[in-house]
Amino acid sequence: xxxxxxxxxxxxxxxxxxxxxxxxxxxxxxxxxxxxxxxxxxxxxxxxxxxxxxxxxxxxxxxxxxxxxxxxxxxxxxxxxxxxxxxxxxxxxxxxxxxxxxxxxxxxxxxxxxxxxxxxxxxxxxxxxxxxxxxxxxxxxxxxxxxxxxxxxxxxxxxxxxxxxxxxxxxxxxxxxxxxxxxxxxxxxxxxxxxxxxxxxxxxxxxxxxxxxxxxxxxxxxxxxxxxxxxxxxxxxxxxxxxxxxxxxxxxxxxxxxxxxxxxxxxxxxxxxxxxxxxxxxxx
Amino acid sequence: xxxxxxxxxxxxxxxxxxxxxxxxxxxxxxxxxxxxxxxxxxxxxxxxxxxxxxxxxxxxxxxxxxxxxxxxxxxxxxxxxxxxxxxxxxxxxxxxxxxxxxxxxxxxxxxxxxxxxxxxxxxxxxxxxxxxxxxxxxxxxxxxxxxxxxxxxxxxxxxxxxxxxxxxxxxxxxxxxxxxxxxxxxxxxxxxxxxxxxxxxxxxxxxxxxxxxxxxxxxxxxxxxxxxxxxxxxxxxxxxxxxxxxxxxxxxxxxxxxxxxxxxxxxxxxxxxxxxxxxxxxxxxxxxxxxxxxxxxxxxxxxxxxxxxxxxxxxxxxxxxxxxxxxxxxxxxxxxxxxx
Numbered sequence: 110x111x112x113x114x115x116x117x118x119x120x121x122x123x124x125x126x127x128x129x130x131x132x133x134x135x136x137x138x139x140x141x142x143x144x145x146x147x148x149x150x151x152x153x154x155x156x157x158x159x160x161x162x163x164x165x166x167x168x169x170x171x172x173x174x175x176x177x178x179x180x181x182x183x184x185x186x187x188x189x190x191x192x193x194x195x196x197x198x199x200x201x202x203x204x205x206x207x208x209x210x211x212x213x214x215x216x217x218x219x220x221x222x223x224x225x226x227x228x229x230x231x232x233x234x235x236x237x238x239x240x241x242x243x244x245x246x247x248x249x250x251x252x253x254x255x256x257x258x259x260x261x262x263x264x265x266x267x268x269x270x271x272x273x274x275x276x277x278x279x280x281x282x283x284x285x286x287x288x289x290x291x292x293x294x295x296x297x298x299x300x301x302x303x304x305x306x307x308x309x310x311x312x313x314x315x316x317x318x319x320x321x322x323x324x325x326x327x328x329x330x331x332x333x334x335x336x337x338x339x340x341x342x343x344x345x346x347x348x349x350x351x352x353x354x355x356x357x358x359x360x361x362x363x364x365x366x367x368x369x370x371x372x373x374x375x376x377x378x379x380x381x382x383x384x385x386x387x388x389x390x391x392x393x
Numbered sequence: 394x395x396x397x398x399x400x401x402x403x404x405x406x407x408x409x410x411x412x413x414x415x416x417x418x419x420x421x422x423x424x425x426x427x428x429x430x431x432x433x434x435x436x437x438x439x440x441x442x443x444x445x446x447x448x449x450x451x452x453x454x455x456x457x458x459x460x461x462x463x464x465x466x467x468x469x470x471x472x473x474x475x476x477x478x479x480x481x482x483x484x485x486x487x488x489x490x491x492x493x494x495x496x497x498x499x500x501x502x503x504x505x506x507x508x509x510x511x512x513x514x515x516x517x518x519x520x521x522x523x524x525x526x527x528x529x530x531x532x533x534x535x536x537x538x539x540x541x542x543x544x545x546x547x548x549x550x551x552x553x554x555x556x557x558x559x560x561x562x563x564x565x566x567x568x569x570x571x572x573x574x575x576x577x578x579x580x581x582x583x584x585x586x587x588x589x590x591x592x593x594x595x596x597x598x599x600x601x602x603x604x605x606x607x608x609x610x611x612x613x614x615x616x617x618x619x620x621x622x623x624x625x626x627x628x629x630x631x632x633x634x635x636x637x638x639x640x641x642x643x644x645x646x647x648x649x650x651x652x653x654x655x656x657x658x659x660x661x662x663x664x665x666x667x668x669x670x671x672x673x674x675x676x677x678x679x680x681x682x683x684x685x686x687x688x689x690x691x692x693x694x695x696x697x698x699x700x701x702x703x704x705x706x707x708x709x710x711x712x713x714x715x716x717x718x719x720x721x722x723x724x725x726x727x728x729x730x731x732x733x
């Protein structure tokens with residue numbers, strides 16, 4: 110169940126290029142599953158920033174001194190995220206969640222590979238814990254531009270059978286992209302499912318590599334959203350349905366996690382001509 | 394779906410003053426004057442998670458077209474100072490699925506409904522009106538005439554009196570004669586009163602003002618238009634003064650015309666401003682993206698704002714800013730002030 114609650118900032122701390130924020134979120138953290146996200150109202154009641162900001166749920170504690178709390182990872186991109194990381198302990202924050210469709214977990218204890226690009230690794234921690242509880246083998250690949258832009262390598266090392274790190278500049282781990290090494294990691298663990306969160310180009314490649322090895326892929330996308338609850342229709346991407354028909358689906362309510370083989374990655378940012386209701390020649 | 398408990402906007406708030414909030418839109422009775430705005434509430438289901446949608450005046454559904462429609466490519470949205478720009482391209486399921494899926498749900502839920510329709514041709518508007526004729530649960534139809542006319546180089550119907558009237562006339566002819574029709578007007582015209590006059594002559598019961606203001610954002614990193622559709626509709630608090638001006642001008646010209654006001658309302662005080670200018674009901678749009686419980690919150694804030702100004706009935710506040718100026722009193726006040 111989705112709820113809107115008045116939470117509180119508990120903590121804001123640096124993590125490389127990012128910030129980890131802990132919030133009280135009663136009624137949200139208890140129901141959060143890996144891949145769910147929350148939206149935060151920013152800037153206060155009279156703000157000039159009218160849109161909420163969406164964040165993957167990184168960690169939850171359903172009980173404790175503060176009741177339910179959750180952590181998010183923030184990368185400062187603009188005025189909204191800057192406002193957020195400037196909050197102090199006990200500042201109020203309007204939170205809506207848990208939102209979206211979470212990662213689907215395997216029924217059997219299969220081998221899995223988790224791939225995170227940049228702070229896209231944020232939702233993979235809860236996922237890794239739950240996969241481990243089910244007896245799944247978990248191997249993790251983390252990639253980023255530089256060492257500072259990697260998130261959570263130490264903690265994930267604890268949860269994973271193997272941890273592979275890549276950076277574009279070679280400042281940590283292998284120089285290159287996570288997708289350069291994914292096939293090898295999958296083959297050595299005989300992976301049946303790949304979970305990924307990160308930039309679209311990375312997700313596209315992950316989906317291709319998984320398909321080439323007859324593995325499932327579960328990809329969490331990051332699309333620009335206005336509402337996060339399914340009404341504004343801004344966060345759409347072309348996805349093939351069970352009936353073989355392509356539709357423009359909302360990443361907030363029909364995602365953010367999609368089956369990698371269903372998303373038309375190369376067509377993101379367009380409306381493919383065979384999409385249901387696509388514009389026909391001459392019209393608008 | 395079960396509803397959430399909203400900690401900061403308790404429902405059934407006992408501190409609300411005793412104000413009769415009922416209003417009427419050309420025979421469509423509403424127990425309260427706050428509606429959602431078309432395109433900002435889908436068909437009500439998502440918002441019903443946050444507040445009981447039967448407690449506000451009603452739901453104005455996202456504009457529906459005859460056939461399923463994919464909408465435009467992304468990016469479809471840009472945040473702007475106190476507003477946002479959107480270029481969705483009327484993505485939607487088409488009238489058949491809307492009737493059996495969305496309207497059926499609203500009916501079962503017991504919500505009051507205004508159905509917004511959009512077409513690329515005059516004929517499409519007429520066909521949509523005919524399809525809605527058998528639907529019993531519709532309180533009013535809002536005609537979204539801010540669509541490009543495919544038969545006229547994509548010129549927007551709303552921008553010329555002639556084409557605006559043609560659309561309204563087609564909808565009127567195919568609708569139940571008693572069905573209230575509201576033409577949703579674009580502010581991007583030289584004389585909004587002239588357009589209002591044309592749609593009223595063509596059979597509109599009233600008008601919805603305003604639709605979004607055409608705008609554009611250029612991404613200064615890529616140095617190209619930010620939206621895939623290049624231009625988009627500006628909404629949010631940034632356009633509220635434009636809405637107030639349009640409502641005021643129309644009210645000055647049409648004393649009794651039902652007006653649904655909308656444009657940048659995010660508080661009860663904002664809603665009151667549109668009401669004072671002449672709105673018989675107020676739609677809440679972009680504010681929902683900031684606060685999904687905004688419609689009920691704004692309705693309660695409006696009730697408080699009316700109570701604290703001594704209004705016993707919402708209706709008494711409609712167009713109140715148009716009352717004749719009592720020159721003597723105001724001059725006296727000024728004298729008092731100066732002599733002190």
